[in-house]
Amino acid sequence: MTEQQSHRFERGTDGPKVIVAGVDGSDSSMRAAAYAAGLARRQHARLALVYVQPVIPSGAALGVPIGDTTGEVAQELADEIRESAERLKDTWDVRWEFHTFRGDPYNGLVSAADELKADAVVVGASESAGHRFIGSVAVRLVKAGRWPVTVVP
Secondary structure (H helix, E strand, O other), X not given: OOHHHHOOOOOOOOOOOEEEEEOOOOHHHHHHHHHHHHHHHHHOOEEEEEEEEOOOOHXXXXXXXXXXXXXXXXXXXXXXXXXXXXXXXXXXXXXXXXEEEEOOHHHHHHHHHHHOOOXXXXXXXXXXXXXXXXXXXXXXXXXXXXXXXXXXX
C-alpha cells in the first residue's frame, strides 16, 4: 500500500459523530451547550447533553434527600433544554439527547464520553475561584488527552 492509499480521504466521514456537552445549570455550561449545538448542527453530529448528579456521602447530607434534589435539578435542566429546542426547531435541526450520570463532574463526564463514544467534549469555563488551586474540570479533561475539549467562557 502506498503512502497516498493509507491516508485516503473518505467523503462524509470526517468530523465528529458524537459531541458531549456538560451542563449543570450555570451560565457557562448553558453557553457551552449552545456552542456544542452549533457544532453538532454544522457537523451533522449527535449532541449528547450530560448532567452529572453529584454523589454526596449520606453522613454529609444531614438528613436532606440529596438524591431527590439532584434528580430535580436534572429534570429542570432537561425541561429547559427541551423548551429551548422546541422554540428553535424550525431554525436548527440538531439531533440531541439528555443523559444523567452520577459522580463527581470530572469522572462523570469521562464516563459519559466513554460510554457515548464521544468524538469531542464541550464544557463551560469554571465559575469557581477554588479551581485555581485544585484544577477545573475543563483542565482535567484537557490533560486526560482522550478527546478534543472545547472550553466555552
